[in-house]
Amino acid sequence: MNNMQIIRGFRDILPENIKLWQKVEKEAKELFEDFGFDEIRLPVLEKTEVFARSIGEATDIVEKEMYTFPDRKGDKLTLRPEATASMVRAYVQHKMYASDPVRKFYTIGPMFRRERPQKGRYRQFYQIDAEIFGVESAYVDANLIFLLNELFSRLGLSDLKAHINSLGCPDCRPDFQKALLNLLESKKEELCPDCIRRKESNPLRTLDCKVPQCKEALKEAPTTLDFLCKECHGHFETVKRVLKQQNVEFIEDKTLVRGLDYYTRTAFEIQTTSLGAQSAVAGGGRYDLLVKEMGGPDIPAIGFAIGFDRLVEVMEALEKSADKQLLDLFIIALGDAATEKGYYWSTDLNLKGIRCEIDYRGKSLKALMKRADKLGAKYVLIAGEKEIKENALILRNMNTREQISISADNPVADIVGAFKKNN
Numbered sequence: 001m002n003n004m005q006i007i008r009g010f011r012d013i014l015p016e017n018i019k020l021w022q023k024v025e026k027e028a029k030e031l032f033e034d035f036g037f038d039e040i041r042l043p044v045l046e047k048t049e050v051f052a053r054s055i056g057e058a059t060d061i062v063e064k065e066m067y068t069f070p071d072r073k074g075d076k077l078t079l080r081p082e083a084t085a086s087m088v089r090a091y092v093q094h095k096m097y098a099s100d101p102v103r104k105f106y107t108i109g110p111m112f113r114r115e116r117p118q119k120g121r122y123r124q125f126y127q128i129d130a131e132i133f134g135v136e137s138a139y140v141d142a143n144l145i146f147l148l149n150e151l152f153s154r155l156g157l158s159d160l161k162a163h164i165n166s167l168g169c170p171d172c173r174p175d176f177q178k179a180l181l182n183l184l185e186s187k188k189e190e191l192c193p194d195c196i197r198r199k200e201s202n203p204l205r206t207l208d209c210k211v212p213q214c215k216e217a218l219k220e221a222p223t224t225l226d227f228l229c230k231e232c233h234g235h236f237e238t239v240k241r242v243l244k245q246q247n248v249e250f251i252e253d254k255t256l257v258r259g260l261d262y263y264t265r266t267a268f269e270i271q272t273t274s275l276g277a278q279s280a281v282a283g284g285g286r287y288d289l290l291v292k293e294m295g296g297p298d299i300p301a302i303g304f305a306i307g308f309d310r311l312v313e314v315m316e317a318l319e320k321s322a323d324k325q326l327l328d329l330f331i332i333a334l335g336d337a338a339t340e341k342g343y344y345w346s347t348d349l350n351l352k353g354i355r356c357e358i359d360y361r362g363k364s365l366k367a368l369m370k371r372a373d374k375l376g377a378k379y380v381l382i383a384g385e386k387e388i389k390e391n392a393l394i395l396r397n398m399n400t401r402e403q404i405s406i407s408a409d410n411p412v413a414d415i416v417g418a419f420k421k422n423n
C-alpha cells in the first residue's frame with residue numbers, strides 16, 4: 001500500500017468535475033438568499049458532546065461512525081458528522097435568539113462519517129444545510145420542502161420525490177412506543193441481532209431495518225401516524241395541504257424514521273431512483289426540543305441537509321453538464337521580448353475579467369496554435385518579433401478566422417474593445 005495515497009472513503013474533487021459543484025452551489029445560494037437565509041460558517045471540529053447528545057447515543061452515527069479522538073490535552077473531539085448540532089450550538093452560544101428568535105441560516109461544507117464507502121457514500125462528504133429557528137408553524141415545514149423541490153427543478157432534476165412523515169411529539173410518542181415495543185417483544189424470535197439491540201436502545205429504528213426477515217416481521221407494525229395527537233395531526237395535515245396547493249408532489253411514507261434522534265413532527269427525505277442503494281439526496285425535519293436540550297430557551301426549529309456529492313452524482317447520471325469554461329484569449333508570444341510584454345498584457349487582461357493564458361515554453365507558432373485550439377481559446381493574439389517591430393499584432397477570432405491588426409503600444413484596450421463588440 002502506498003502511504004501517499006488518499007484515505008479510503010475520502011476523495012479529491014478534480015477540476016474537470018468541479019463545474020457541476022459550482023453550478024449547484026451558485027443556484028442554492030441564490031435561492032436561499034431570495035428566501036431570506038443568511039450564510040453561516042461553522043468549524044469542522046467540535047467537542048464530542050455536541051453531537052453525541054443531540055444526534056443520540058444510540059444512533060448508528062454516534063455509536064459507530066464518528067471520527068472521535070482526544071486532542072493533546074485529552075479533550076474528546078469529533079469531526080462533525082452533520083451540521084445541525086453545530087448550528088444549534090452556535091445559535092445558543094451566541095444567544096442569537098436574544099434580539100429575534102426567528103433566524104434562517106444555511107451552510108455548505110464537509111461532513112465526516114466512517115461508513116462503508118460505496119457509490120454515493122463517502123467518509124468525507126459535503127452537505128448543503130439550511131435551518132430555520134423560532135417558527136412553529138407548519139407553513140415553514142411546507143416552505144422548506146417547497147424550497148428543495150424548487151432547487152432541484154432549477155437544476156433540471158425531475159425524478160426526485162419528497163417522502164414525508166410525522167414522528168409526533170412527547171405527548172403522542174409514548175403511546176406509539178408502547179405499541180411498538182409490544183409488537184417487537186412478540187416478534188423477537190424473528191428479528192435480526194441489530195433489531196434485538198435496537199428494541200432496547202432505539203426501537204423507532206427497527207422500522208427502517210433493511211433485513212427482509214425484519215421487514216416481514218414488522219409489516220403490521222404500528223406507525224407514528226397512527227398515534228399522532230390532535231396538534232401533531234393538524235400540523236401534518238397543514239403541511240400536506242400546502243404542498244398540494246403548491247403542486248409539490250410527495251409520498252406520505254410512514255416508514256420514514258430518519259437516522260438521527262432529535263426529530264419531532266415533520267420528517268422528510270428527497271429520494272431518487274438513479275443512485276441504487278443510496279437513495280436519499282436530502283433529508284431533514286423538525287426538531288422542536290433540541291435548542292432547549294442544548295442549553296437554550298424553548299425554541300422550535302426545522303431544517304434539512306442536501307447530500308451535495310449525491311446530488312452531483314444524480315446530475316452526472318442524467319448527463320446534466322455545466323458549460324465548460326473556455327479560454328477567452330491565448331497569447332502567442334515568440335521570443336524573449338514578446339514574452340516579457342505578453343506577460344504584462346495577460347495579467348492586465350486577467351484583471352479586466354478576461355480569461356487569458358500565455359505559454360512560456362518557447363514553442364513554435366504551429367505548436368502554440370495547436371495548444372490554443374486544445375484550450376478552446378476564442379481569440380489568439382500573435383506577437384512575434386516581426387509583429388512587435390512593425391507595431392502590428394494579430395488578433396485572430398478562432399471561430400470566424402477573421403484577423404485584425406492591433407497596435408503593440410496598448411493592445412489591452414483594443415482587445416477589451418474587441419471583446420465588448422463581439423460578446
Ligand code: HAM
Nearest residue numbers: 082084121122125280281282283284285303304305307
Ligand atoms: P442525514 O439524512 O443524515 O441528515 O444527511 C442528509 C443527507 O446527507 C443525506 O440525505 C445524504 O444525501 C447525505 N449523506 C449522508 N451521509 C452521507 C455519506 N456518507 N456520503 C454521502 N452523502 C451522505 C442530516 O445530516 C441532518 N443534519 C439533516 C437536517 C438538517 N435535519 C434537520 N436539519
